[in-house]
Amino acid sequence: MNTQRPVDVHAHAVIPRYHRLLAEAGVAIPGYGTGGPGLVGEQDAVTDTDDAIARRISMMDHAGVGRQLLSAIFAPYLTDESAAVGAARCVNDAHAEMAAKQPDRLAAYAALPLPHVDASLLELRRCLDDLGMVGIALQCFCFDESLAAERFEPIYAELNRRKAVVFFHPCVNGLCSPLISQWGLAPTAGAVFEDTTIALHLIVRQIPHRFPDIRFIVPHLGGALPMLLSRLDNQLPLSTPGLPERPSVTARRFFYDTVGHGSAAALRCAVDAFGADRIVPGSDYPVLLGFESYADTFGYLQHAGLPETALHQILTANVGQLFERK
Incomplete structure (x- = not known):
């Protein structure tokens, strides 16, 4: 993967057509049947039309970004297996079509029709072997179940065999907690807690040790994880005996993207906690467009007070390491 310019991993x-399909299956999609504002139709530059793709590339050029790696905003997780497979194929084919029009500038992660493991393995193989996707995108949770749960291990085994990249993303379920969702916190603090929790679940289940050839990306600077490492080292072994190493060491095996709503303090905390060699560029485009421009999403890194060597690692060097074939 060419990394002379930043690669936007998020x-x-x-x-x-994919969002319409999910809405018809009963998934709450903003802009479809809600009567309120949503993503769809607000900015045609975020769709998959030829004109919109051209505007996307122009925006990337203005921001100095070389490539975007696309993932589904809403995962194709449906209880009906045939519906889930149809939704996964729809979004994966759409992303593959976008990437084929700009192969040097766009690529995509595959979405899987979870919770259906066998069907997900088939779609994984189709996407990586036939569609040429760069990795797999998983939401932190499938309904009320962690993606680190034991029954999903066949997927990790296949990803480990392929030495694949796995990108996690919040599903905005508020961790199934009314203390989050009923207070309107699911998209804000809830998403951060999802990032934190899936990383902790992976550590507790020893996924990085049992499947060591998978490279994981945790979004949003790891949520609250950078501030928890010492506490985890002190306390987690008491409730989870038998861990192969200190939790802080395992946490530094993951990569983390830079989506932080422009918070230089959060970025510096993550760099200090994990090391500059574990941070990769991300934008969460188009989610933050109401708050900052696409260029500003990356511009805040330049003004965070990081050493030039760390900034170079984050913006250009680390993605090459992340996606290199071992």
């Missing part, structure tokens, strides 16, 4: 595109 970007999305609105695929209207």
Whole structure:
């Protein structure tokens, strides 16, 4: 993967036909049947039309970004297996079509039709072997179940065999807690807690040790994880005996993207906690467009007070390491 310019590892595109399909299956999609504002239709630059793709590339050029890696905003997780497979194929084909029009500038992670493991393995193989996708995107949770749960291990085994990249993303379920959701916190603090929790679940289940050839990306600077490492080292072994190493060491095996709503303090905390060699560029495009421009999403890194060597690692060097074939 060419990394002379930053690679945005965390970007999305609105695929209207896919979102319509999910809405018809009963998934709450903003802009479909809600009567309120949503992603769809607000900015045609975030869709998959030819004109919109051209505007996306122009925006990337203005920001100095070389490539975007696309993942689904809403995962194709449906209880009906055939519906889940149809939704996964829809979004994966749409992303593959976008990437084929700009192969040097766009690529995509595969979405899987969870919770259906056998069907997900088939779609994983189709996407990586036939569609040429760069990795797999998983939401932190499938309904009320962690993606670190034991029954999903066949997927990790296949990903480990392929030495694949796995990108996690919040599903905005508020951790199934009314103390989050009923207070309107699911998209804000809830998403951060999802990032933190899936990383902790992976550590507790020893996923990075049992499947050591998978490279994981945890979004949003790891949520609250950078501030918990010492506490985890002190206390987690008491409730989870038998861990192969200190939790802080395992946490430094993950990569983390830079999506932080422009918070230089959060970025510096993550760099200090994990090391500059574990941080990769991300934008969460188009989610933050109401708050900052696409260029500003990366511009805040330049003004965070990081050493030039650390900034170079984050912006250009680490993605090459992340996606290199071992």
